[in-house]
Amino acid sequence: MIAYFVMECAVDSRVPTYSGGLGILAGDTIQSFADLEVPAVGITLLWKNGFTMQKISNDGSQIDSVQEWDIEKYMQPTNIKIKIPIGGKDVTITAYKYLVESTAGDNEIDVYFLTPDVPENDPETRKICDRLYIEGGLTRLKQEIILGIGGYEMLKALNYRPFLYHINESHSALLIASLMKDMEDLNRVKSRVVFTTHTPIPAAFDKFEIKDVKNMLSGYCGEKVFNDIYMEKLEDKDELNLSWLAIKNAKNVVAVSRKHKFVSEHIFEGYKLKYVTNGIHHVKWTSPHHKMLFTKYIKGWEEDPDLLRGVSCIPDGDFVEAHILCKETLIETINSETDSSFIASDFTIGMAKRITHYKRNNLILANPDKLMDIAERKGNIQIVFAGKTHPADTDGLAMIKSIHDTAKYISSKTKKVKIAFLENYNIHKANIILSGVDLWLNNPTRPLEASGTSGMKASLNGVPNFSVLDGWWLEACLEGINGWGIGPRPAWTDLSYSDDIQDLNDIYGKLEFNILDLYYKNYSDYIKIMKMAASSIAPHFNTHRMVSEYVTDLYLTGIIMCYLEKEKGGVCDL
Numbered sequence: 005m006i007a008y009f010v011m012e013c014a015v016d017s018r019v020p021t022y023s024g025g026l027g028i029l030a031g032d033t034i035q036s037f038a039d040l041e042v043p044a045v046g047i048t049l050l051w052k053n054g055f056t057m058q059k060i061s062n063d064g065s066q067i068d069s070v071q072e073w074d075i076e077k078y079m080q081p082t083n084i085k086i087k088i089p090i091g092g093k094d095v096t097i098t099a100y101k102y103l104v105e106s107t108a109g110d111n112e113i114d115v116y117f118l119t120p121d122v123p124e125n126d127p128e129t130r131k132i133c134d135r136l137y138i139e140g141g142l143t144r145l146k147q148e149i150i151l152g153i154g155g156y157e158m159l160k161a162l163n164y165r166p167f168l169y170h171i172n173e174s175h176s177a178l179l180i181a182s183l184m185k186d187m188e189d190l191n192r193v194k195s196r197v198v199f200t201t202h203t204p205i206p207a208a209f210d211k212f213e214i215k216d217v218k219n220m221l222s223g224y225c226g227e228k229v230f231n232d233i234y235m236e237k238l239e240d241k242d243e244l245n246l247s248w249l250a251i252k253n254a255k256n257v258v259a260v261s262r263k264h265k266f267v268s269e270h271i272f273e274g275y276k277l278k279y280v281t282n283g284i285h286h287v288k289w290t291s292p293h294h295k296m297l298f299t300k301y302i303k304g305w306e307e308d309p310d311l312l313r314g315v316s317c318i319p320d321g322d323f324v325e326a327h328i329l330c331k332e333t334l335i336e337t338i339n340s341e342t343d344s345s346f347i348a349s350d351f352t353i354g355m356a357k358r359i360t361h362y363k364r365n366n367l368i369l370a371n372p373d374k375l376m377d378i379a380e381r382k383g384n385i386q387i388v389f390a391g392k393t394h395p396a397d398t399d400g401l402a403m404i405k406s407i408h409d410t411a412k413y414i415s416s417k418t419k420k421v422k423i424a425f426l427e428n429y430n431i432h433k434a435n436i437i438l439s440g441v442d443l444w445l446n447n448p449t450r451p452l453e454a455s456g457t458s459g460m461k462a463s464l465n466g467v468p469n470f471s472v473l474d475g476w477w478l479e480a481c482l483e484g485i486n487g488w489g490i491g492p493r494p495a496w497t498d499l500s501y502s503d504d505i506q507d508l509n510d511i512y513g514k515l516e517f518n519i520l521d522l523y524y525k526n527y528s529d530y531i532k533i534m535k536m537a538a539s540s541i542a543p544h545f546n547t548h549r550m551v552s553e554y555v556t557d558l559y560l561t562g563i564i565m566c567y568l569e570k571e572k573g574g575v576c577d578l
């Protein structure tokens with residue numbers, strides 16, 4: 005049994021327990037575990053009020069509120085309670101169970117959502133896991149103790165005996181302290197831990213003062229545990245950095261794309277990493293119209309996404325029809341939620357994801373006059389934006405405002421360029437936007453996009469990706485054949501940052517001289533690229549392939565260890 009630990013997990017589009025890529029990936033991964041019958045159990049936290057519910061005011065400010073949802077409608081209480089001493093207080097933790105059913109309905113995976121929101125705890129303790137990522141400092145530390153240590157102890161209480169603990173991003177790394185407490189042997193601990201690192205931005209790693217961690221956990225484990233797992237090797241003796249904690253104590257560490265492996269090896273100097281490029285769950289992310297299309301022409305695609313190379317053979321007429329139906333849904337959504345009056349036949353670009361500095365969400369609007377000139381010469385351009393920013397992210401808030409202001413400026417000048425912003429980006433909106441646009445735009449600062457997955461979802465639905473050559477796209481991009489790159493193609497080991505001006509010129513240049521001409525004057529060639537996007541990308545960039553690589557590259561040695569341990573009479577669940 006593999007225990008899959010993650011801070012956020014998107015198991016259901018109606019359950020707001022996620023903020024972005026990490027949570028979506030976790031949900032897709034567990035779905036593939038269920039489909040491929042990988043023995044696994046998920047551990048995450050129950051975010052009672054979600055991340056943030058977004059509204060945009062008339063002046064372009066993000067208005068943030070909590071997302072209430074009915075827990076018992078989707079999850080079953082286990083009624084199991086454990087106690088963890090945190091900062092001298094016994095904190096009672098319970099878990100709700102969500103069942104992820106396999107696509108064929110013949111298997112399921114349990115995901116446990118942990119929460120301290122029980123009557124045994126004082127009001128302040130009950131609130132620790134109310135909102136995802138909103139609070140830092142000691143509250144974040146308590147959340148991560150509940151996730152890592154609470155999760156470990158909860159699995160014990162539920163009678164699971166996992167042979168491997170998969171730490172997905174370092175938030176749950178404190179489970180290593182629990183393993184050390186129980187096993188008292190660093191090599192044995194290491195053989196049980198695998199770690200996937202997800203961010204190439206060291207400033208984003210969770211760090212806590214050692215004295216705070218020790219204070220918080222003094223009732224749980226002694227000083228010796230910390231010395232064994234960390235202290236001896238620490239450069240900065242005052243700080244516990246969870247990414248370093250995980251990397252030093254995991255048998256296998258993987259990055260989430262080939263490029264990210266090199267970027268991470270630079271950060272974690274002296275460590276060698278493997279990589280398993282992220283994926284998406286191909287059935288979850290196929291639009292209803294493409295589902296019908298694939299089922300008609302590609303029998304078996306749901307069980308085996310490899311077969312999606314067969315998109316090449318779908319007749320153009322049927323293929324375009326599915327796209328037009330998706331586009332109609334999108335245009336209706338935009339025109340009912342905003343006053344932008346989009347037109348279904350006009351070329352439409354989508355840019356939707358979390359809004360934060362390195363994603364450069366508003367880059368394409370940096371020179372609105374140029375954009376209007378291009379549209380004047382080559383044909384109308386519509387751009388739909390969506391995305392939430394962390395309520396304290398001043399750069400993100402400013403980007404939303406600038407999109408809003410630029411949209412106003414453009415609409416006062418022309419009808420040839422139209423801008424819309426859809427509020428409250430979530431899984432449901434993502435499905436509509438990424439299957440309904442003609443081009444998916446993604447322009448983060450290189451090399452900061454560890455993988456990225458939204459372009460995979462667009463490609464699966466026949467929408468070409470137009471993206472900075474970073475993360476997964478550096479592996480997938482066939483220029484002008486299945487999409488387009490933005491900026492130069494860097495060497496795998498090139499860690500230089502992209503240049504905003506160079507990337508912007510490339511976006512405008514390719515729009516004007518490649519993409520718009522194809523769309524408006526040579527649509528049959530545009531369809532070729534759409535079909536290549538699906539047929540060349542969907543067979544590989546999916547979580548079925550990703551999970552298969554996890555099994556061979558990460559889990560197999562653990563499975564063998566488990567057999568050996570069982571032979572010696574030890575306890576371990578396969």
Ligand SMILES: *Cc1c(COP(=O)(O)O)cnc(C)c1O
Nearest residue numbers: 024025357430431434456457458
């Ligand atoms: C896929 C997805 C993401 C991740 O998008 P990236 O562009 O890869 O960062 C974020 N939010 C939602 C709702 C998604 O569906």
